[in-house]
Amino acid sequence: MRVLVTGASGFVGSRVAEALAAGGHDVLAMTRNPAAYTGAGTAVHGDVEDSRSLDNALRGTDAAYYLVHSLDARDFERRDAAAARAFALAARTAGTGRIVYLGGLGDDSDDLSAHLRSRRQVEYLLAGTGVPVTVLRAGIVIGHGGISWEITRQLVEHLPAMVTPRWAATRAQPIAIADVVRYLVGVLDSQAAEGRTFEIGGSEQLAYLDMLRRLARIEGRSPLIVPVPLLSPRLSSYWLALVTDVDVATGRTLIDSMANEVVVRDPAIRDVVPFEPMDYDSAALAALAERVRAA
Numbered sequence: 001m002r003v004l005v006t007g008a009s010g011f012v013g014s015r016v017a018e019a020l021a022a023g024g025h026d027v028l029a030m031t032r033n034p035a036a037y038t039g040a041g042t043a044v045h046g047d048v049e050d051s052r053s054l055d056n057a058l059r060g061t062d063a064a065y066y067l068v069h070s071l072d073a074r075d076f077e078r079r080d081a082a083a084a085r086a087f088a089l090a091a092r093t094a095g096t097g098r099i100v101y102l103g104g105l106g107d108d109s110d111d112l113s114a115h116l117r118s119r120r121q122v123e124y125l126l127a128g129t130g131v132p133v134t135v136l137r138a139g140i141v142i143g144h145g146g147i148s149w150e151i152t153r154q155l156v157e158h159l160p161a162m163v164t165p166r167w168a169a170t171r172a173q174p175i176a177i178a179d180v181v182r183y184l185v186g187v188l189d190s191q192a193a194e195g196r197t198f199e200i201g202g203s204e205q206l207a208y209l210d211m212l213r214r215l216a217r218i219e220g221r222s223p224l225i226v227p228v229p230l231l232s233p234r235l236s237s238y239w240l241a242l243v244t245d246v247d248v249a250t251g252r253t254l255i256d257s258m259a260n261e262v263v264v265r266d267p268a269i270r271d272v273v274p275f276e277p278m279d280y281d282s283a284a285l286a287a288l289a290e291r292v293r294a295a
Contacts, residue, residue, distance in 0.1 A: 001025050001026065001062045001063060001188070001189075002025070002026040002028070002060055002061050002062050002063075003020055003025050003026065003027055003028065003061065003062060003063045003064065003065065003188070004028045004030055004044070004046075004057060004058055004061045004063075004064040004065070004096075005017045005020065005027060005028065005029055005030060005041065005064075005065045005067065006030045006046070006048065006064065006065060006066055006067055006068045006087075007030075007065075007067035007068040008029030008030055008031055008037070008039055008040075008041065008043075009029075009031055009037060009039060010067060010068070011141075011143065011145045011146050011147075011177070012067050012102060012141070012177070012180065012181070012184075013029075013065070013067040013068075014039050014040075015177060015178075015181045016065055016067065016181055016184050016185065017029050017039055017040040017041045018039065018040040019181050019182075019184075019185045020040075020041070020185060020188075021040040021041050022040075023185065025188075026042075027040060027041030027042065028041060028042055028044045028057065028061065029041040029042065029043050029044065030044055030045075030046035030057050031043055031044075031045070031046070032045070032046070032047045044056070044057050045057065046058075048068055048083035048084075048086060048087055049079070049082070049083060049086075051086040051089070051090060054086060054087060054090035055090050055093060055094065057090075058090050058091055058093075058094035058096055059094050060094070061091075061094060061096045061097075062096070062097045062098075063096065063097055063098045063099070063100065063188060064087075064091055064096050064098075064099050064100070065099075065100045065101075065102075065184065066084070066087060066099055066100070066101045066102075066122075066126060067101075067102055068083065069118075069122075070083070076115075076118060077114060077117070077118045077121070080118050080121070080122055081118070081121055081122070081125060084121070084122040084125035084126050085125050085128070087099075087126065088125060088126050088127070088128055088129040088131060089129055091129070091131045092129040092130060092131050096131055097131075097132070098131065098132045098133070098134060098188075098194060099126050099127075099131055099132070099133045099134070100133075100134045100136070100184060100187060100188065101122065101123060101126055101133055101134070101135050101136070102135075102136050102137075102138060102180070102184065103119040103120070103122065103123050103135050103136065103137045103138075103197075104116045104119035104120075104137055104138065104139070104262065105137045105138060105139040105173070105199055105201070105262035105263065105264070106137075106260045106261070106262050107260075107261070107265070108120070111260075112260055113259060113260055116260060119137075123135050123197070127195075132194045132195040133195065134187050134193045134194060134195065134196060134197075134198075135196070135197040135198065136180075136183055136184060136187065136198050136199075136200050136269070137197065137198065137199050137200065138175055138180055138200050138201065139172045139173050139174065139175070139201060139262030139263070140172050140173075140174040140175070140208075140211075140262070141174070141175055141176075141177055141180055142174050142175065142176050142177060142202075142280070142283035142284060142286075142287050143176065143177025143178070143180075143283075143286070143287050143290070144177075144287045144288075144290035144291045144294060146177060146287075147246060149287055150244065150245070150246065151244055151246055152208075152211055152212060152215055153215065153287075153288075154243065154244040154245070155212060155243065155244065156212060156215045156216045156219060156221060156223060157219070157221070158243050158244070159223055159243060160223055160224065161223055161224035161225075161226070162212075162223060162224070162225055162226070164208075164209055164212070164225055164226070164227050165227075166227075166259075167208065167258035167259050168207065168208045168209040168212070168227065168258075169207050169208070169209055169227070170207060170208060170258055170259060170260070170261055171205050171206065171207055171261050171262075171263055172205070172206060172207070172208060172211075172258075172261070172262045172263065173201030173202055173204070173205045173206075173262065173263040173264050174201070174202050174204070174206065174211060174280055174283065175200060175201050175202040175277060175278075175283070176202060176277065176278040176282070176283035176286060176287075177283075177287070178278070178283075178286065179200070179202065179275075179277040179278055179283075180200065182273065182275065183198075183200050183269060183273050186272070186273030187269075187272060187273060190272050190273070192271075192272050193272050193273075196268075198266075198268060198269035198272070199264040199265060199266050199267070199268075199269065200264065200269055200277075201263065201264040201277070202277045202278055202279060202280060202283060203276065203277050203278065203279045204279050204280050205263050206280055208258060209225065209227070211280065212225060213225065214280055214281060214284070215284050218281060218284055218285065218288070219288075
């Protein structure tokens with residue numbers, strides 16, 4: 001199958017491109033700078049903010065993975081919406097058979113954060129031109145280089161003591177990056193997955209505070225963790241920027257989302273791509289091991 005992977009240089013996209021190529025697919029890795037691309041597949045020029053470039057990138061494709069976002073931009077909602085519209089139109093013009101999109105968990109009945117609302121909007125916009133879309137919704141992804149994971153790791157490793165705001169008690173269902181990729185690749189050849197939305201997560205539901213404590217135990221650390229319910233999202237984002245390498249805008253966007261529970265309510269994906277996902281400790285150990293190999 002001829003498959004385009006957007007975000008092929010990114011945290012998720014690079015791994016998806018590698019897995020698809022290993023599975024025998026003809027992978028087109030979309031990037032703004034093909035000459036500098038060193039990952040799996042054949043590099044093709046494309047930019048979701050340049051609609052003309054998408055026509056060539058999508059030409060002749062059977063499927064496309066949409067794995068890009070503008071999380072680090074202050075106007076990310078507007079930019080992500082415009083990019084999704086352009087991509088959906090180009091996919092229809094190219095005759096692409098299916099789009100696979102990685103969105104975000106969270107109940108539609110909840111007061112979703114701007115980040116999660118934007119992920120929902122992208123889902124609808126991608127499907128708006130009639131190309132079948134398979135959506136996988138995930139929460140916190142555990143893996144070397146992932147933003148949420150790096151925040152967790154750096155907080156534990158940089159601070160002998162930390163205050164944790166109210167959002168640290170919110171439940172999530174963290175999932176290993178290897179399991180995310182397994183699900184993303186697994187739905188490609190499944191007719192049962194076409195046009196459907198699935199929720200994916202690891203084997204445990206944990207509060208963010210529990211994740212901090214579990215990682216600290218794995219690394220042999222014992223930081224003092226003190227909950228402070230009144231620490232605002234704005235102050236939290238500045239705090240993250242001081243002690244991690246996550247910028248203020250991205251930190252604020254992610255912290256706002258941490259007010260929403262991101263857990264799997266419908267496990268239907270387990271019938272389509274059946275396997276047992278990792279628990280948190282196994283995912284964390286895999287991420288730490290990959291960091292050592294990459295050093």
